Amino acid sequence: MRLLMLGGTEFVGRALVEDALARGWDVTVFNRGRHEPPPGATALVGDRTADGGLEPLATGEWDAVVDTWSWAPVAVRDAARLLADRAERFVYVSSASVYPLPSAPGNDEDAPVAQGSTDDAGADDYAAAKRGGELAALGAFGDDRTVLVRAGLILGPHENVGRLPWWLTRIAAGGRVVAPGPRDLGLQYIDARDLAAWTLDAIEKRLSGPYNLVSALNHTTMGELLDACIRATGSDAQLVWTHPERILGAGVEPWTELPIWVHPGEFHDAMHNTNVDRALATGLRCRPVDDTVADTWAWLRAIGGRAPQRPDRPSPGLPPGKEASLLNP
Structure with missing residues (x-):
């Protein structure tokens, strides 16, 4: 399996890269080069917020892309559009924050979500930025090739x-x-390593759609x-x-x-008090x-x-x- 990780040297991204490498996947990491990627990953250096910053991604093909971006949705939009014809699946690590307050206890993935825009160049509103990132991924890859990981509190x-x-x-x-x-x-929380394991399993199973990802x-x-x-x-x-x-x-x-x-x-x-039945039914395990x-x-x-x-x-x-x-x- 060929994985392109956008980010991948710190917390959640690092857990994803380390797990993918342990599975024997071919992993490419794209980021600004401020931190060394885990040994075994191929590093591409670029700043996705700068003009021409995505140039290192102009060539190459992957089975899946995982993006943990938390800021301006335009960065997700531009990367997803660039990769849509050269990657099979796009996983966006979003957030349970896309469900606006007040929200009913036990919300599932069909609950109302915040407003967001793929063209938003700011990130003052975290919920709107994450929703904009979701829409950007969906706009480029479509419903059937996109996984939205709506993570709750992440520890580990x-x-x-x-x-x-x-x-x-x-x-x-x-x-x-x-x-x-x-x-x-x-x-309820999720260990970053359990998030990584479920996400990579989802890629292997060719899942799509939104998933609340947190413990039971x-x-x-x-x-x-x-x-x-x-x-x-x-x-x-x-x-x-x-x-x-x-x-x-x-x-x-x-x-x-x-x-x-x-x-x-x-x-x-x-x-x-989040409903995670869908993730549990697709194999989520929490240590x-x-x-x-x-x-x-x-x-x-x-x-x-x-x-x-x-x-x-x-x-x-x-x-x-x-x-x-x-x-x-």
């Missing part, structure tokens, strides 16, 4: 957004740790996730479970200052939370304890002052 080794790495680092430091409740709050309902809970962090790090940290109203009353921002966590309500229902956490900790230690951070995303984490105010009312 090589995470460059900092959510799980922050929790692991904080818990490894020990002491009393603010644990946002309730303890049994259900979580209540795959884990906030309590199980933080307990797994304690086990992985061997920490003596004490989790201090704190009511959501107290956290919000202290001015703490869910999701950013307490990564992964969002308080019960509309946003939580949208993120952690246990302990495996994701332990492997992320092992990777974090191997790189010196400091995770890379995407420049377009704010560094997450609870400021010490806010943590102290919650722990010492």
Whole structure:
């Protein structure tokens, strides 16, 4: 199988490339050359946002293209149009964010989606940008040759957004740790490696259409996730479970200052109550939370304890002052 990966050196793209290489696929990686691709991949260097930046892709044929682009949809449009006659299938890694709020709990792939445009040269609205990317892929390859991977929260080794790495680092430091409740709050996420495995399987099976790609309902809970962090790090940290109203009353921002966590309500229902029957029916398998956490900790230690951070995303984490105010009312 010949795979063209647009991106492929950091988080999700890296997981896809490593899995494809392990399957014996012929993998070509196209990006700006800021990071080395995994050994065994052929590298093409170009900036898809610059005039003439797609020139390295002017020749070549592939069985599938995978694109993880998160910014202006015109970049997806231009690449997809260029490749439509020389690649059999196009996989666009989109986002569950294409479903606008408020969204009904249990949304499936037929739920209403955000407005988007293939001609949008900006990316101020993430949902609109991802929907525009979807439309760009569909416009070039058609419904039958396009797979839309609507991923939810993505965790795992090589995470460059900092959510799980922050929790692991904080818990490894020990002491009393603010644990946002309730303890049994259900979580849905996907390990980047499980996303990669399903995506490559989808290419082999010649699937098409949109798929919500995240774990099954209540795959884990906030309590199980933080307990797994304690086990992985061997920490003596004490989790201090704190009511959501107290956290919000202290001015703490869910999701950013307490990564992964969002308080019960509309946003939580949208993120952690997604219907994934279609993906499960086509073979999605999600590893246990302990495996994701332990492997992320092992990777974090191997790189010196400091995770890379995407420049377009704010560094997450609870400021010490806010943590102290919650722990010492």
